[in-house]
Amino acid sequence: MKLKVITSNPGKVAEYQRSFDHLGIEMEHYKLPYDEVQTSDLAEVVDKGMDEIISKGVRNFIVDDSGLFVDALKGFPGVWSAYAQKTIGNKGILKLMEGIEDRGAEFRCCIGCDIEGQRIIVTGICRGTITESETGDGGFGFDPIFTHGGVRTFAEIPVDEKNNVSHRGNAVKLLIEEMKRRGLV
C-alpha cells in the first residue's frame, strides 16, 4: 500500500516512512497547496483541508497540522504557530511569558488520513512547560523553549527520545492503532 504525504516539508515524509516501514506502507511525497481554514481547532483545519484535497481528486493520503498551545496565553500561538514562529519567534513567546508563573503548555499534532475511502483524524498531545530562556541547538521551531521532562528542552534531547514522547509520535501511535482496529493494516 502507498500513501501520499501532502506537505511542503520533506522531513515529515521521512518521519512517516520510518513509522510505517514495519507495516509495509510506502510514503510518497506529494506537493499540493490547500487552504487552511481560519479556526482555533487543529482538527477542523485538517478535516476541511481533507475535503478540499478530495475535491481535487486525490485519495489515499496523509495531512497534518501542529502547534504549541500555551496555557497562560489562552492557547496562543496554537493554530497560528507557524506564523508566530516566523514573526515574533521564540524570543517573542518568552517576552509574552515574562513574569508569568504558570509555564504550562502543550504541543498538539493532528493527523488526517484518507485510506481506502475511510477518514481517520487523530490528535497527539505532549504536555510540558515553557522554559525561562532558549536552550539547545537541536530540533526546530519552539524546541529550544519547551521541556517535557522539566530539565532538558526538546532541542537538547536526541530525535528518537523526542519522537517517543512527542505530539507527532503520539499522533502516529493513535493513527496506527485506529488503522489496525478498522482492519486497514
Ligand code: IMP
Ligand atoms: P506544522 O503544522 O508542522 O506546519 O507546524 C506549525 C508550527 O508549529 C511550525 O512552524 C513550528 O514552529 C511548530 N512546531 C510544530 N511541531 C513542532 C515541534 O515538534 N517542535 C517545535 N516546534 C514545532
